[in-house]
Amino acid sequence: MEYFLQQLINGLTLGAIYGLIAIGYTMVYGIIGMINFAHGEIYMLGAFISLIAFLAATTIGGTSVPIALLITLFATMILTSLWGWTVERVAYRPLRGAPRLAPLISAIGVSIVLQNFSQLAQGARVKPLPPVFHGGITLMEGNDFTVSLNWLQMVIMALTLVLMAGFTWVITRTSLGRAQRACEQDMKMASLLGVDVDRIVSATFVMGAMLASVAGLMVTLYYGVIDFYIGFLAGIKAFTAAVLGGIGSLPGAMLGGLLIGLIEAFWSGYFSIEYKDVATFGVLVMVLLFRPTGLLGRPDVEKI
Amino acid sequence: MLPAALRDAVLAGLVASALALPMLGFRLVDSATGLTLAGRFDLVAWAAGIVFCGRLVIRLLPPLPGLPALPAGTKNLRLGAGWILAVIALVLPFLPFADRNLVDKATLVLIYVMLGWGLNIVVGLAGLLDLGFVAFYAVGAYSYALLSQTFGLSFWICLPLAGMLSAGFGLALGFPVLRLRGDYLAIVTLGFGEIIRVILQNWQDVTGGPMGISGIERPSLFGLSFKAVAPEGHQTFADFFGLDYSADHRVIFLYFLILALALATNLFTLRIRRLPVGRAWEALREDEIACRSLGINPTAVKLSAFALGAMFAGFAGSFFATRQGFISPESFTFIESAVILAIVVLGGMGSQIGIVLAAVLLVGLPEWFRELQQYRMLAFGGAMVLIMLWKPSGLLSHREPTIRLGDPR
Amino acid sequence: MSLPLLDVEHVTMRFGGLFAVNDLSFSARSGEITAVIGPNGAGKTTLFNCITGFYKPQVGRMALRHPALDHLGGELLLERLDDHAINRRARVARTFQNIRLFAKMSVLENLIVAQHTALMAASAFSLAGLLGLRRYRDAERAAVARARHWLDRVALTGHADTAAGSLPYGHQRRLEIARAMCTDPLLLCLDEPAAGLNPRESAELNRLLRSIRDQDGIGLLLIEHDMSVVMEISDQVVVLDYGRKIAEGSPAEVKRDPTVIRAYLGEPEDADLPPELTGGPSC
Numbered sequence: 001m002e003y004f005l006q007q008l009i010n011g012l013t014l015g016a017i018y019g020l021i022a023i024g025y026t027m028v029y030g031i032i033g034m035i036n037f038a039h040g041e042i043y044m045l046g047a048f049i050s051l052i053a054f055l056a057a058t059t060i061g062g063t064s065v066p067i068a069l070l071i072t073l074f075a076t077m078i079l080t081s082l083w084g085w086t087v088e089r090v091a092y093r094p095l096r097g098a099p100r101l102a103p104l105i106s107a108i109g110v111s112i113v114l115q116n117f118s119q120l121a122q123g124a125r126v127k128p129l130p131p132v133f134h135g136g137i138t139l140m141e142g143n144d145f146t147v148s149l150n151w152l153q154m155v156i157m158a159l160t161l162v163l164m165a166g167f168t169w170v171i172t173r174t175s176l177g178r179a180q181r182a183c184e185q186d187m188k189m190a191s192l193l194g195v196d197v198d199r200i201v202s203a204t205f206v207m208g209a210m211l212a213s214v215a216g217l218m219v220t221l222y223y224g225v226i227d228f229y230i231g232f233l234a235g236i237k238a239f240t241a242a243v244l245g246g247i248g249s250l251p252g253a254m255l256g257g258l259l260i261g262l263i264e265a266f267w268s269g270y271f272s273i274e275y276k277d278v279a280t281f282g283v284l285v286m287v288l289l290f291r292p293t294g295l296l297g298r299p300d301v302e303k304i
Numbered sequence: 305m306l307p308a309a310l311r312d313a314v315l316a317g318l319v320a321s322a323l324a325l326p327m328l329g330f331r332l333v334d335s336a337t338g339l340t341l342a343g344r345f346d347l348v349a350w351a352a353g354i355v356f357c358g359r360l361v362i363r364l365l366p367p368l369p370g371l372p373a374l375p376a377g378t379k380n381l382r383l384g385a386g387w388i389l390a391v392i393a394l395v396l397p398f399l400p401f402a403d404r405n406l407v408d409k410a411t412l413v414l415i416y417v418m419l420g421w422g423l424n425i426v427v428g429l430a431g432l433l434d435l436g437f438v439a440f441y442a443v444g445a446y447s448y449a450l451l452s453q454t455f456g457l458s459f460w461i462c463l464p465l466a467g468m469l470s471a472g473f474g475l476a477l478g479f480p481v482l483r484l485r486g487d488y489l490a491i492v493t494l495g496f497g498e499i500i501r502v503i504l505q506n507w508q509d510v511t512g513g514p515m516g517i518s519g520i521e522r523p524s525l526f527g528l529s530f531k532a533v534a535p536e537g538h539q540t541f542a543d544f545f546g547l548d549y550s551a552d553h554r555v556i557f558l559y560f561l562i563l564a565l566a567l568a569t570n571l572f573t574l575r576i577r578r579l580p581v582g583r584a585w586e587a588l589r590e591d592e593i594a595c596r597s598l599g600i601n602p603t604a605v606k607l608s609a610f611a612l613g614a615m616f617a618g619f620a621g622s623f624f625a626t627r628q629g630f631i632s633p634e635s636f637t638f639i640e641s642a643v644i645l646a647i648v649v650l651g652g653m654g655s656q657i658g659i660v661l662a663a664v665l666l667v668g669l670p671e672w673f674r675e676l677q678q679y680r681m682l683a684f685g686g687a688m689v690l691i692m693l694w695k696p697s698g699l700l701s702h703r704e705p706t707i708r709l710g711d712p713r
Numbered sequence: 714m715s716l717p718l719l720d721v722e723h724v725t726m727r728f729g730g731l732f733a734v735n736d737l738s739f740s741a742r743s744g745e746i747t748a749v750i751g752p753n754g755a756g757k758t759t760l761f762n763c764i765t766g767f768y769k770p771q772v773g774r775m776a777l778r779h780p781a782l783d784h785l786g787g788e789l790l791l792e793r794l795d796d797h798a799i800n801r802r803a804r805v806a807r808t809f810q811n812i813r814l815f816a817k818m819s820v821l822e823n824l825i826v827a828q829h830t831a832l833m834a835a836s837a838f839s840l841a842g843l844l845g846l847r848r849y850r851d852a853e854r855a856a857v858a859r860a861r862h863w864l865d866r867v868a869l870t871g872h873a874d875t876a877a878g879s880l881p882y883g884h885q886r887r888l889e890i891a892r893a894m895c896t897d898p899l900l901l902c903l904d905e906p907a908a909g910l911n912p913r914e915s916a917e918l919n920r921l922l923r924s925i926r927d928q929d930g931i932g933l934l935l936i937e938h939d940m941s942v943v944m945e946i947s948d949q950v951v952v953l954d955y956g957r958k959i960a961e962g963s964p965a966e967v968k969r970d971p972t973v974i975r976a977y978l979g980e981p982e983d984a985d986l987p988p989e990l991t992g993g994p995s996c
Contacts, residue, residue: 035487035490045327048326049327051332051339052326052327052330055332055339055340056330056341059340059341082323086323090689091693094693095692095693095696098692098696098697099653099696100486101427102696104649105650106688106689106692108642108646108688109685109689109692110689112688113686114685115685116678116681116685117327119678121328122327123331125334127332128338232638236498240491240495247487247488274502277498278502281492281499284492284495285495288481288488288492289480289481292485572843575843576843579836579849580829580836580842581833582839583822583826583829584829586818586822587815587829590814590815590817590818591814594814595797596766596767596796596797596800597796597800597806597807597893598800598827598829598896599797599830599896600829601795601801703817705818705819705821707821707825707853707857708821708873709821709857709861
């Protein structure tokens with residue numbers, strides 16, 4: 001029971017991170033119908049930028065960790081979203097209206113470029129960061145196992161909740177969000193009605209990159225090691241989460257992320273850590289077979 | 305014109321410096337006290353300057369002309385180009401400047417040409433987005449390695465078996481998932497590719513885990529071995545033809561072997577495109593609902609494409625195993641799938657010659673820059689983006705009908 | 714009078730709470746053109762999708778009877794067949810409201826693909842073709858001859874080798890009909906074949922549909938908005954409104970039916986017949 005609870009906490013933390021990345025996939029897919037393969041690399045860049053920003057902030061700004069973290073958070077979000085914006089502007093926008101696979105290949109190219117760029121710029125070795133947060137609370141003490149929730153896990157979950165709330169607010173209440181929803185329904189019509197589609201698509205990439213960068217920051221703090229290769233697997237997992245939740249659906253992305261996190265945590269905890277990815281994809285296939293549009297995706301009535 | 309261009313370029317330069325500031329401006333350094341930062345802001349200035357100039361040039365120069373469109377009725381031209389390429393491929397090892405290195409690289413390119421032609425059946429003709437093609441390549445390679453090591457079977461017996469096994473995997477995967485719509489199929493195939501790799505990595509007893517399998521049997525030519533000393537009861541190639549032993553013989557033999565396999569794939573595809581199954585693949589790519597209304601069973605048609613594509617990947621995988629003599633999961637990562645897919649899409653989705661061009665461009669060209677290791681992959685990714693931006697529907701996207709009304713029959 | 718070719722009995726198709734087709738019964742005969750008309754959203758296309766297997770109705774039976782199906786028991790229940798089996802086994806062909814051609818393939822290829830079933834059988838699932846056997850080459854020659862026949866009938870022979878997607882709209886409509894006919898159907902379902910055609914093309918279409926009825930002797934089921942087409946060529950008209958059948962009969966009968974007029978115009982008293990119901994010129 002204690003062990004179960006601990007895995008639950010670990011899974012939810014991991015799931016929150018996947019969910020944040022998954023939102024970027026699902027939003028872009030919803031609006032321009034493309035798999036943004038480079039999104040995982042944006043997350044990786046976010047992790048690097050956050051690490052650099054954190055070190056810079058502590059070197060310059062002294063010792064107050066919370067303030068340094070706040071600076072890091074904002075610097076990371078801004079700088080990473082600029083990367084997201086640039087990628088869209090350079091590699092995807094010219095391909096709007098091109099055959100369906102062209103942007104996908106372009107995205108794979110971007111992904112390769114960003115990965116190797118990071119490797120060249122920062123070296124191939126893993127970058128360790130000593131734990132920033134110490135301590136936590138003990139939830140339960142069993143005979144031989146203690147369930148604990150550390151501060152960082154709480155911060156991650158709280159920050160995810162705040163971001164989700166803010167994000168939902170943007171999508172449902174602001175004019176930007178309304179325009180985004182309009183583009184999702186019918187881009188051509190939206191543009192005829194005066195929505196600046198290019199600007200909306202850019203904004204979508206920026207928002208997706210922001211969330212991914214926060215995920216990058218969280219991973220840097222939570223695991224304490226990053227390298228140039230982390231974007232690939234996290235990207236695939238997050239995309240899987242988006243599909244699992246129903247691609248195009250924002251709550252679906254978060255739900256999918258949490259599920260993937262939980263599956264991984266429990267599978268690693270109870271079965272074998274080596275085959276956790278197999279379990280993840282296995283669950284994805286099973287879900288798609290029985291609900292081909294994902295858990296929260298709108299069932300898609302065939303238009304004939 | 306100029307002021308606008310200048311403003312644009314300044315803006316681009318500013319963006320570039322902001323992008324470069326964290327990633328290039330600082331370097332993470334491992335030191336005794338933990339991670340520290342080292343500044344190198346000159347790189348940021350360089351990046352900003354290069355982007356500024358580049359943007360300015362792009363703005364001021366007229367747009368890049370596209371390739372001249374091939375005139376209509378270029379069937380003969382294309383056929384001619386195909387024959388010329390085939391002849392070049394045939395005589396390549398005997399050209400004066402062809403050394404072992406060149407033949408080796410040409411062999412590698414041909415592996416990708418064959419893989420591209422195999423994936424073309426799935427993606428280019430049937431329109432099924434497969435992001436895990438490398439899985440079938442891996443199945444082929446491991447099938448050969450295991451069959452040959454466990455049962456001592458020869459390459460020529462294992463080759464068809466490996467192809468069949470791969471096709472079987474294609475059927476087994478395809479049967480449940482081919483009902484899914486395009487992008488869902490993409491993620492499931494991607495997942496399948498990863499699953500195969502994870503299994504290869506972890507099923508130590510059978511696959512050797514991350515260490516892979518080494519000492520894989522090399523192929524023989526009708527029982528003639530390419531070793532320096534023939535095994536019991538066999539003759540070496542060199543002895544049989546009265547030549548001095550040279551390691552080059554095997555390299556050249558392997559080259560012709562993959563050339564034959566690739567050409568067989570090509571002939572098969574050219575032929576099947578003109579048959580009901582092949583036409584149904586293309587029809588399915590164009591409109592699945594219309595196909596269903598015409599009595600075509602989409603699942604069966606998709607499965608056939610999936611299985612056949614997998615089969616050719618299996619053949620290529622066997623060849624890869626026998627050529628390297630060593631295989632490990634590292635050779636079968638997602639990036640391989642991405643490269644093969646890029647070859648098909650850059651080639652022009654369905655164009656056989658386009659795939660050859662794309663393979664030479666994406667696999668052959670970078671081979672010459674091996675010394676530049678990391679920059680090589682950077683340039684590779686950049687090239688993928690640039691070619692797509694330049695020719696979004698691929699290098700050769702013209703489609704020739706498979707049958708004409710006036711054709712003699 | 715012969716037995717009906719198609720018997721639709723009590724078919725109901727619901728989407729959530731919406732009854733797109735509600736307890737609908739009618740029949741269609743070989744050698745006749747049966748038109749299904751009704752205001753927008755009356756459930757006409759849904760009905761077609763049920764008959765051609767793309768939707769499975771919750772209630773009802775759709776029986777197809779024809780001497781040519783005797784080896785299959787003479788009667789096939791369409792609701793029990795998969796969509797692709799409906800064309801292959803029951804020999805029902807259809808066209809689509811938003812034309813669905815194989816755009817990048819040539820006109821001739823479109824017509825050859827339509828003969829997939831026959832060619833697959835002749836080529837032993839393409840194996841015989843792969844080996845270049847005589848049997849397949851003969852079958853392909855026959856397929857081309859059949860395609861040629863239909864190209865001539867829809868006057869597209871000169872365009873045989875162009876990509877279907879690059880044809881003008883009216884040509885595409887005719888090609889879609891030719892493609893459906895190449896499957897050798899017993900029943901041909903046409904979903905608004907005259908939509909978007911100019912008067913001259915519309916008249917050509919009428920001639921084509923009549924020739925299919927008279928020369929090929931098959932049954933035609935037609936959804937149409939263009940009343941001039943309906944009134945001119947159909948032998949029987951079924952009128953739907955909100956998924957229910959509100960009238961049935963010859964064009965002349967239907968034209969006079971007050972329920973029909975009400976469905977189209979709202980209130981009966983101030984209803985002068987619209988020109989399209991009297992068969993006058995329409996847009």
